[in-house]
Amino acid sequence: MQKAKSIELEVAVVNGIELPGHWNRMFEPRVISEYDLSVLDQVTSIPGAESLGYCYQCGKCTAVCPVETVGDYSPRKIFRKTQLGVSLMDSPDLWLCTTCRNCLRVCPKEVNMIDIMPAVREQAVLEGKAPAELLTAFENTARYGNPLGEPPRKRTEWVKSAEVPVPVMSQVKAPVDVLWFVECYPSYHPRGKDASVALARLFNALGVEFGILGTEEKCSGDSQRMAGEKGLFEMLAEHNIKMLSKYQFNQIVVTDPHAFNAFLHEYPKYGGQWPVQHYTQFLAPLIDQMHLTRPLNKKVTFHDPCYLGRHNGEYEAPRDLLKAIPGLDLVEMGHCRETAYCCGGGGGGMWLDSFTRDYTSQRLSEKRVLEAVEYGADILAVTCPYEVSRFEDAVKSTGNGGRLEVKDIAELLAYSAELI
Amino acid sequence: MAGSDTVLIVGAGPGGIEAARGVADLGKRALLVETKGDIGGTPYEYYATLTPDLRETHEAMHEMVTAVKEHPLIDLRLNTRVVNSEGEIGHFKVTLQDESGSRTEEEVGAIVVATGFQHFDPGRETQMYGYYEYDDVLTLVDAEQMFKAGRIVRPSNGEVPERVAFIQCVGSRDRQIGNQWCSKVCCGIASKQSIEIKRMLPNAKVFIFYIDMRMYGFWEDMIYWKAQEEYKVNYIRGIVTEIIRKGDKLLIKGEDTTMGRPMEVLMDMVILSVGMEPSKGTLEMANIFNLPREEHGFIATKDGGPLDTVSTKVPGIFLAGAAAGPKDIEDTVSMGGAAAMKAVATLNRLALEVG
Numbered sequence: 188m189q190k191a192k193s194i195e196l197e198v199a200v201v202n203g204i205e206l207p208g209h210w211n212r213m214f215e216p217r218v219i220s221e222y223d224l225s226v227l228d229q230v231t232s233i234p235g236a237e238s239l240g241y242c243y244q245c246g247k248c249t250a251v252c253p254v255e256t257v258g259d260y261s262p263r264k265i266f267r268k269t270q271l272g273v274s275l276m277d278s279p280d281l282w283l284c285t286t287c288r289n290c291l292r293v294c295p296k297e298v299n300m301i302d303i304m305p306a307v308r309e310q311a312v313l314e315g316k317a318p319a320e321l322l323t324a325f326e327n328t329a330r331y332g333n334p335l336g337e338p339p340r341k342r343t344e345w346v347k348s349a350e351v352p353v354p355v356m357s358q359v360k361a362p363v364d365v366l367w368f369v370e371c372y373p374s375y376h377p378r379g380k381d382a383s384v385a386l387a388r389l390f391n392a393l394g395v396e397f398g399i400l401g402t403e404e405k406c407s408g409d410s411q412r413m414a415g416e417k418g419l420f421e422m423l424a425e426h427n428i429k430m431l432s433k434y435q436f437n438q439i440v441v442t443d444p445h446a447f448n449a450f451l452h453e454y455p456k457y458g459g460q461w462p463v464q465h466y467t468q469f470l471a472p473l474i475d476q477m478h479l480t481r482p483l484n485k486k487v488t489f490h491d492p493c494y495l496g497r498h499n500g501e502y503e504a505p506r507d508l509l510k511a512i513p514g515l516d517l518v519e520m521g522h523c524r525e526t527a528y529c530c531g532g533g534g535g536g537m538w539l540d541s542f543t544r545d546y547t548s549q550r551l552s553e554k555r556v557l558e559a560v561e562y563g564a565d566i567l568a569v570t571c572p573y574e575v576s577r578f579e580d581a582v583k584s585t586g587n588g589g590r591l592e593v594k595d596i597a598e599l600l601a602y603s604a605e606l607i
Numbered sequence: 608m609a610g611s612d613t614v615l616i617v618g619a620g621p622g623g624i625e626a627a628r629g630v631a632d633l634g635k636r637a638l639l640v641e642t643k644g645d646i647g648g649t650p651y652e653y654y655a656t657l658t659p660d661l662r663e664t665h666e667a668m669h670e671m672v673t674a675v676k677e678h679p680l681i682d683l684r685l686n687t688r689v690v691n692s693e694g695e696i697g698h699f700k701v702t703l704q705d706e707s708g709s710r711t712e713e714e715v716g717a718i719v720v721a722t723g724f725q726h727f728d729p730g731r732e733t734q735m736y737g738y739y740e741y742d743d744v745l746t747l748v749d750a751e752q753m754f755k756a757g758r759i760v761r762p763s764n765g766e767v768p769e770r771v772a773f774i775q776c777v778g779s780r781d782r783q784i785g786n787q788w789c790s791k792v793c794c795g796i797a798s799k800q801s802i803e804i805k806r807m808l809p810n811a812k813v814f815i816f817y818i819d820m821r822m823y824g825f826w827e828d829m830i831y832w833k834a835q836e837e838y839k840v841n842y843i844r845g846i847v848t849e850i851i852r853k854g855d856k857l858l859i860k861g862e863d864t865t866m867g868r869p870m871e872v873l874m875d876m877v878i879l880s881v882g883m884e885p886s887k888g889t890l891e892m893a894n895i896f897n898l899p900r901e902e903h904g905f906i907a908t909k910d911g912g913p914l915d916t917v918s919t920k921v922p923g924i925f926l927a928g929a930a931a932g933p934k935d936i937e938d939t940v941s942m943g944g945a946a947a948m949k950a951v952a953t954l955n956r957l958a959l960e961v962g
Contacts, residue, residue, distance in 0.1 A: 219863050219870040222841065224812050231839075241836050243820070244844055244865050267865055270841060296832075 223272025230275050235306030241296040242266035248290035248298070253528040254283050256554055257547040262290045262300050276311050279546045282318055286413045286534030287493040292525060301413075301498075304534060308415025317415060324538035325416050328423070332405035333371035334538060343401045345373075345380040351391040355401035362435035365390070365397040365469070366461075368427075368450070370443040371406045372572035378579060378595075379572045385601035386442065386466060392606055393473055397440070403430040407446035409453065409494075414535025421457070424449070428459035438462040440469045442597075444494035444571045445533070451499060465495055467504040467570055467596060474511045479603040482514030487599070488564035489517065490555060490578070491527035492571035505570050508596055512603045520562045528555055532573030552581035560587055570596045610697025610957045611716040613638050614950045617689055617892055620648020621668070622928030622939040622946075623721035624675050629947025630719075631680035635954055638713060639675065639683045640703060642888065646683070647672055649723055650936060655754035657936065658792060658799045659829040692718075692895050696923030697957045716957065717923045717950035718896065720906060721943065722888035724929035727778025727786070727881040735849045736774065736879055743768075743857055743874075744850060746777075746881045747793065750800050759807055761876055764855065768811060768875035771804055772859055773797040774847045775817040779882030788903050790882030791933040794821045797880045798830040798840070805838040814841045814874075816861060823935075845870065850877060882933070889930040896924055905932040917946040925949050 231240040242263055249261035260283055269275050284304050291299055311317055317325075327336035346353040356366070367390070372379040390397050408416075408423035431439070439461050441447045450463040470477070487509060495501050502524045509517050522528045529536075531551030536543060544550070556578055559567045567578055578593040601607040614630045616623045619641035630637040643652070647668055650657060654664050675681055684703060690710070691702035697716050704710045726748055729738035738744050742763035753759045761768050775797060779790040794817065801813045815834075820842065822831040834840040845864040850857050856873045863870040885893075885905050892898065893906050899920050901907035906926055909918040917925045925946040928939035 217868050219866065219868050219872065221872060222812075222814070222843070224839075224841065228839070240839060241832075243831075243835065243842065246865075263865070270843075271866070 219271060221272060222270060224270070226272045226274055227269045230269055230307060233306045233310055235302040238297060238299045239266055239269065239303050242298050243296055245295060247293040247295065251289040251293055251526070253287060253289065253531075253551050253554070254285070254547065256528070257549045257551060258283065262294070262298055266298070275307055276314065276316055279542070281308060281311055282321070282535065282539055282542060283546060284534055285493070285529045285531055285536040285551065287529035288497040289493075289526070289529070292497060305413050305415055305417065308535075309417050310415075312415040318539060318542040320541055321414060321535055321538050324535075325411060325414075325419055328406050328408070328411055328416075329419055332423075333375060334406060334411070335371060335375050337375040339402055339405075342374045342404060343399070345375075345383050346387070348380065349384045349387040351388050353387050354398040356398040356434045357401065357403060359398045363396045363398040364437050365395055366431065366434065366436035366439045367397050367399050368407070368439050368441045368443075368446055369399050369404060370441065370446050370572060372576070373442045374404075376572070376576055378575040382572070382575065382595035382597045383442065385595065385597040385607055388601050388606040389470065389477065389597060389604065392478070392604060393476055398434070398436070400427075400430055407441075407443065407449040409445040409449035410533065410535055410537060412449075412453065413533065414538070420453070424454055424457045424459065428454060428457055431459065431461070436461075438464060440464050440466050442466055442572055444492040444499070445573075448494045448498055465501060465504070465570070467495075467508055468501060470600070471504040471507045474508065477511070477600060477604050479512055479600065481603045481605050483512050483599060483603055484514040485565040486516045486518050486563055487566040487568050488520050488559050488562055489523070489568045490520075490530065490559070490574060491524055492569070492574065493527070493529050493533050495570065496527055497525060505568070505596055508600060509568055512599060515599075518562055518564055520558050520564075522558060528558070530555055530571070530574045530577050532571075532577050537573050537577075550577075550581060550584070552577040553585050556581040556585055556587060556591060560585075560591055564591060566592045566594050566599070568594055568596055568599060610954070611699075611714045612636055612954060613713070613715045614717045614719060614947070614954070615640065615689075615699070615701055615713065615715040616719045616721060618648065618721035618723055618888060618928075618930070619646035619675070619683070620721060620723050620928060620939070621650060621671070621936050622723070622930075622934075622943040623648070623719065624671050625940045625943025626719040626721055626927045626947045626950070627675055627681050628671065628678065629944050630951055631678045633947065633951040635680070635951050637678075637681045638715060639681055640687050640689055641683070641685050642688050644685055646675060646685070653748050654751045656799065656803065658795045659826045661799060661802065689892065689895060696953065699923065717925070717953045719925045719927055719943075719946045719950055720889070720892045720896065720898070720919070720930050721927040721946075722892050722930045723886050724883035724889070724933070725886040727790075727884055729777055729879050729881055731784060732777060732879075733781070733783050734847075736777065736847075736877070737850050737852075738879060741850065741852060741857060741877075743876045744879065745876065746879050747796050747800065748881070750878050754800070754803050754807075757807075759804060766875075767808060770812045770874045771801075771814070771876045771878065772847070772872075772874045773801065773813075773815040773878045773880055774859075775815065775880045776846065777879040777881045778884070780818070786882065786884065786903070788882075788933060789821060791821070791823070792935045793880040793882055795826045795830055795935070797878070798822070798826075798834040800878065801834050801840040802830065802838050805834075805840065812841070813838075814843055816843050816845060816847050816859075818844075818846050843870075847877075883929055885930070892930070896921060898924060901932070903932065906930050917942055917949055923953055
């Protein structure tokens with residue numbers, strides 16, 4: 188019996204011309220001659236992936252899936268292909284989802300890609316089917332404690348440029364109010380470091396009693412978990428919980444919404460339960476003490492991070508902070524708050540740029556930057572460490588250099604408070 | 608003259624039973640006439656279990672069937688047909704004929720017609736499903752007989768089917784066939800049957816090919832979601848257009864519309880979800896009682912609107928169940944109660960007018 192095949196070829200060349208994406212479907216047999224249900228059975232028998240079989244094909248997800256805007260993709264389509272017998276395990280589809288949660292928001296049957304993706308990916312990783320560049324990020328994280336592959340001892344190097352005290356807990360030897368979990372990109376990435384410097388200066392100006400783990404901190408691992416490396420995540424969680432448990436503090440403040448998600452929902456499962464806030468939530472009640480005096484006469488739009496907004500329900504704190512900056516004109520993009528589109532970095536997307544590029548017509552970050560430009564923004568304000576680098580690259584690649592700036596909210600606040 | 612204190616109920620399916628019981632419980636005499644040798648109607652005769660709760664039909668209907676048989680005010684006439692009617696509200700003179708051909712005349716004050724539907728005959732289908740050619744093409748009714756017997760096998764060879772497909776909307780929603788209505792219950796029954804097949808044959812692959820799934824109210828999660836989520840029934844949007852014999856299997860051909868691709872898949876057994884048409888009894892009663900039919904051929908209600916589902920255009924004659932159009936059992940029983948209430952109210956009003 189002839190089995191149904193994936194309808195898209197990786198590459199199709201006709202008369203020497205390489206055809207992209209969905210144009211290739213004409214070269215595959217169109218007639219469906221079998222529904223090989225063993226594939227769907229196999230996928231939905233993976234704990235966490237059961238709900239893929241619940242899809243009743245309404246297509247609501249397709250309309251809100253950011254990946255669909257740059258490709259031929261949605262949970263509905265993934266279900267149908269799987270029902271036809273196409274192996275999700277072997278399909279690029281498995282790695283294109285950024286776990287942005289927009290589909291789950293609208294899904295009447297609660298087909299939960301946030302559970303399905305890590306569950307199926309974990310299986311694929313175990314079977315050695317993960318894309319090579321993702322494996323590199325996993326290996327870096329395992330070896331160095333960060334996906335960038337930077338030396339662990341350089342994790343606190345950014346502190347020098349802060350020019351304000353950034354106490355490291357192992358040297359403080361006293362309880363602090365706030366344990367600031369800095370995370371990898373804010374520690375190592377040049378633009379991430381700029382935001383860390385800004386936030387360190389804000390903390391100092393506000394008189395916050397804080398400390399960081401310094402070289403004792405490793406990646407929170409949440410995106411590695413969503414990308415299918417649960418074992419690695421568990422290792423990182425256990426390490427970070429062990430380190431944090433050494434010290435006394437009232438609460439954790441994180442720079443990274445992905446770390447926020449891990450501390451809120453995952454670390455408690457491993458015994459790490461502390462009050463946690465994203466830094467925008469921590470700062471929002473302190474607006475009056477921040478002395479935001481320098482005006483910023485710009486049109487600013489805000490990109491809601493998936494893991495702060497849709498995943499964890501915080502939409503106001505970042506906006507309250509932006510609105511407190513004198514002169515700042517906050518304009519909302521069409522897709523904002525609950526409907527915000529993803530930057531493409533979540534769920535492992537951060538480490539799959541080349542892979543994703545082969546299956547999409549555009550980067551999600553480029554799509555989002557174009558939306559910011561369309562709504563007339565001078566500055567695209569962000570508050571997730573993945574975004575500054577992604578969006579700055581996208582500004583350049585879409586030819587909007589000099590037209591749109593990308594700034595972390597911490598940077599905008601520090602600017603207005605004349606701290607940078 | 609006050610008129611007769613009796614209500615004639617024609618047809619002893621769920622609607623007629625509920626109407627007779629209602630009339631009798633309200634203190635009037637119910638004359639319940641049924642052409643067949645037992646009461647219970649189409650579900651009781653043909654369906655192993657009820658939709659949507661999957662209860663065994665005879666067990667579920669036992670209470671209402673017994674109540675009718677035992678009620679002192681219900682005069683049940685089995686194997687009896689209504690062959691003539693004269694007169695009007697309060698004074699209908701109806702002629703009944705039993706199986707031996709002997710006739711009796713009864714005077715009744717009001718009438719409830721509950722003569723139901725018949726299943727669409729797939730021989731009239733334009734898509735060539737081959738019901739009369741292929742042993743392994745069945746209808747929902749044939750499948751129920753298998754459930755009753757407790758054995759699901761391919762009629763062609765007696766083997767257990769590995770792959771079963773339901774085809775929805777057979778004889779419904781089709782202008783060419785002349786049935787421009789949705790039969791309302793077939794999506795639910797196919798889903799219910801797919802659950803039963805999976806319960807009896809857990810390894811079977813079951814597919815439902817549909818144009819739209821129409822699972823009203825609680826049927827949505829009671830059977831549709833249950834079939835898909837718990838029993839892994841495969842719903843494929845796109846209807847099958849023809850069935851061709853391929854070796855000892857059936858090749859079903861259609862379009863998988865959510866994929867936008869043609870589909871040709873082998874099956875061991877195909878079940879046609881045949882819809883509802885007015886039963887022969889319904890058409891006969893329309894003639895005998897001079898009841899106008901609505902444009903689809905079922906008996907018309909008084910104003911055709913949604914606010915009075917049981918009054919006909921003839922004063923004193925009411926409807927219950929699928930004689931008025933496709934109905935599920937819930938609606939049928941509800942109509943039986945409403946028709947009883949209106950019939951008794953009619954008798955009471957006539958009595959008051961005279962008094």
